[in-house]
Amino acid sequence: MALISNLCIFVLVAHFAITVVCHERPHQTALFVFGDSIFDPGNNNYINTIASFQANYFPYGESFFKYPTGRNSNGRLIPDFIAEYANLPFIPPYFEIGKKHLVHGVNFASGGSGCLAETARGFVIDLQTQLKLFQSVTQLLRNKVGETESKQILSNAVYIFSTGSNDFFAPLLANSTFQYSDREYVQMIMGNLTSVLKGIYKEGGRKFVMLNLGPLGCLPLLRALNLQIGVTNGSCMEKATNLAKLFNSALPEMLKKLEKQLPGFKYTIFNFFKVIADSIHNPTKHGLKISETACCGTGPFRGIHSCGGKRQVKEYELCENVKDYLFFDSVHPSEQAYQRYTELLWNGTLDVVAPYNLKSFFELST
Ligand SMILES: *[C@@H]1O[C@H](CO)[C@@H](O)[C@H](O)[C@H]1NC(C)=O
Ligand SMILES: *[C@@H]1O[C@H](CO)[C@@H](O)[C@H](O)[C@H]1NC(C)=O
Ligand SMILES: *[C@@H]1O[C@H](CO)[C@@H](O)[C@H](O)[C@H]1NC(C)=O
Ligand SMILES: *[C@@H]1O[C@H](CO)[C@@H](O)[C@H](O)[C@H]1NC(C)=O
Numbered sequence: 001m002a003l004i005s006n007l008c009i010f011v012l013v014a015h016f017a018i019t020v021v022c023h024e025r026p027h028q029t030a031l032f033v034f035g036d037s038i039f040d041p042g043n044n045n046y047i048n049t050i051a052s053f054q055a056n057y058f059p060y061g062e063s064f065f066k067y068p069t070g071r072n073s074n075g076r077l078i079p080d081f082i083a084e085y086a087n088l089p090f091i092p093p094y095f096e097i098g099k100k101h102l103v104h105g106v107n108f109a110s111g112g113s114g115c116l117a118e119t120a121r122g123f124v125i126d127l128q129t130q131l132k133l134f135q136s137v138t139q140l141l142r143n144k145v146g147e148t149e150s151k152q153i154l155s156n157a158v159y160i161f162s163t164g165s166n167d168f169f170a171p172l173l174a175n176s177t178f179q180y181s182d183r184e185y186v187q188m189i190m191g192n193l194t195s196v197l198k199g200i201y202k203e204g205g206r207k208f209v210m211l212n213l214g215p216l217g218c219l220p221l222l223r224a225l226n227l228q229i230g231v232t233n234g235s236c237m238e239k240a241t242n243l244a245k246l247f248n249s250a251l252p253e254m255l256k257k258l259e260k261q262l263p264g265f266k267y268t269i270f271n272f273f274k275v276i277a278d279s280i281h282n283p284t285k286h287g288l289k290i291s292e293t294a295c296c297g298t299g300p301f302r303g304i305h306s307c308g309g310k311r312q313v314k315e316y317e318l319c320e321n322v323k324d325y326l327f328f329d330s331v332h333p334s335e336q337a338y339q340r341y342t343e344l345l346w347n348g349t350l351d352v353v354a355p356y357n358l359k360s361f362f363e364l365s366t
Contacts, residue, residue, distance in 0.1 A: 029362045030105035030153055031091050033079045034130050034196070035162035037111030037332060038211070041077065042070025044111045046095040049123040051310040053112035058308060059296060059318055063335055072111055073328045074295070075335030078211075079107060079160065081342035086362055094133050102141050103153060108133050114167035115192045127163060127192065131199045138203045154204035155264075155366045158358070162211045162272075164189060168243045172222075186246050190254045201262050206366045208267040209358065210255065212248040214276040217241035220294040221330040224303025234292070234301070248273055264366060268356040270345045275352055279326055279337065286340050289324035297330045305330045 033039050037053070045056045054070065055061075061068040064075030070093070071077050083090050083104075091107045092098070110125035117126045125133070141150040167189050171178045180188070197208060216222060217237035226237045255267045279286040296307035296318050306313035307329040319325060328334040333341070346358045356364065 030157040033107035035109045037072040038162040039109035040111040043093045045070040072332040115189045160209040211272045213244035215241045216244045220301035220303035291326040294327040295319040295325040
C-alpha cells in the first residue's frame with residue numbers, strides 16, 4: 001500500500017512498520033527572462049504603447065508561428081530556442097501566465113525598454129517594473145508550491161537579460177546637446193541594472209546570464225541614418241558602436257563587483273557583440289548571406305523601421321528568402337540568426353560565452 005503525500009511516499013511494510021520514502025522531486029531548471037524587444041514574446045501586446053514598440057501584425061511571426069505573436073522577428077527568439085534546448089515549454093509572456101506555467105519561468109521583457117526608467121517612459125515596461133512583476137510572480141509561486149519548493153526553484157533558475165541598447169537612442173539622437181558624458185551615462189545605466197539584479201538576488205535568484213550589446217552602429221536603421229547625415233558609403237555608425245563597446249566593457253566590471261558582494265551570485269556573459277559582428281563580416285560562416293540589408297523595411301538597407309506598414313511609414317518591402325538574412329527588420333535579427341546565436345550561447349566556446357556556456361549554467365547547482 002502506498003499513500004502519496006506531497007513529495008513523500010508512505011510505504012506500509014509488513015504489518016507494523018511504515019517506511020517513509022522521500023524524493024527530491026526532480027525540478028527542471030526554470031528560465032526567467034528580462035529586457036527589451038530582443039526577448040519580448042508579446043508583452044507589449046497588452047500595454048498602451050505605439051506601433052514602433054509592437055510587432056503584433058503581419059509579417060512578424062510569418063516563418064514559424066504563422067501568426068504575429070508580438071515577437072519582433074519572423075519566428076522564434078533566443079528564449080524560445082533556449083527553452084527548446086533545455087526541454088522546457090515556451091516561456092510565456094507575463095501577461096499570459098496560467099498558474100501551471102509558473103514553475104518553468106516567466107518572460108517579462110518589453111520592446112523599447114532600457115535599463116533607465118526614462119527610456120521610452122510611458123510606452124514600455126521598464127526594467128524596474130519588470131522586477132516588480134517578478135516579485136509578484138515569486139509570491140504566486142510560493143502560494144502554489146510552498147516556501148521550500150519555491151526557494152529551490154528560484155535559486156536554481158536561470159535569469160537572462162537583454163537590455164541596454166535602447167538607452168543609447170537618447171544620446172545618439174541628441175548628439176552634442178546631450179546632458180551627460182558617455183561615461184556618466186553608462187555608469188547610470190550600470191547603477192540601474194545593478195539594482196534590478198540585486199532585487200532578483202533578494203528574491204532568491206542566483207544564476208544570471210547577460211547578453212552584451214551588439215555593434216549597434218551596424219543595425220540597418222543606423223546605417224540608413226548615417227546616410228542621412230552624409231556618411232554616404234554605407235558604413236556602420238561608429239558613434240553607436242562605440243557606445244555599445246563602452247557598455248560592454250562596464251558590464252563585466254559591474255558583475256564582478258556583484259559577485260564579490262553577494263554570496264552565491266553567479267553570472268555568465270554572452271558576447272553578442274562578437275557573434276553579430278562576426279556574422280556581419282562573414283555571414284556564410286553562420287549559414288546566412290545578407291548581413292547589411294534587412295529583410296523587411298523601406299529605403300536604403302531597408303533601414304527605415306516600417307516593417308508591417310503600421311508605423312509612420314506605411315509602405316514597406318519584404319524579401320523573398322528570409323532565410324538568407326541576418327536582420328529581419330531594421331533593428332532585429334531573423335529567426336535563423338537567433339537560432340545560430342542560441343546554439344553558440346548554449347554550447348559555444350569561451351570566446352563567445354564565459355565563464356559558463358548556458359548548458360553548463362543550467363546544470364550548475366546552487
Ligand atoms: C543633432 O540632433 C538634431 C536634433 O535632434 C538633428 O536634427 C541633427 O541632424 C543631429 N546632427 C547630427 C550630426 O547627428
Ligand atoms: C537609476 O539611475 C538614476 C541616475 O543615476 C538614479 O537617479 C535612480 O535612482 C536609479 N534608479 C534606481 C532604481 O536605481
Ligand atoms: C566610410 O566613411 C567613414 C566616415 O567617413 C570612414 O570612416 C570609413 O572608413 C568609410 N568606409 C569605407 C568602407 O570606405
Ligand atoms: C550544440 O547545441 C545544438 C542545439 O542543441 C546542437 O544542435 C549542436 O549539435 C550542439 N553542438 C555541439 C558541438 O555539441
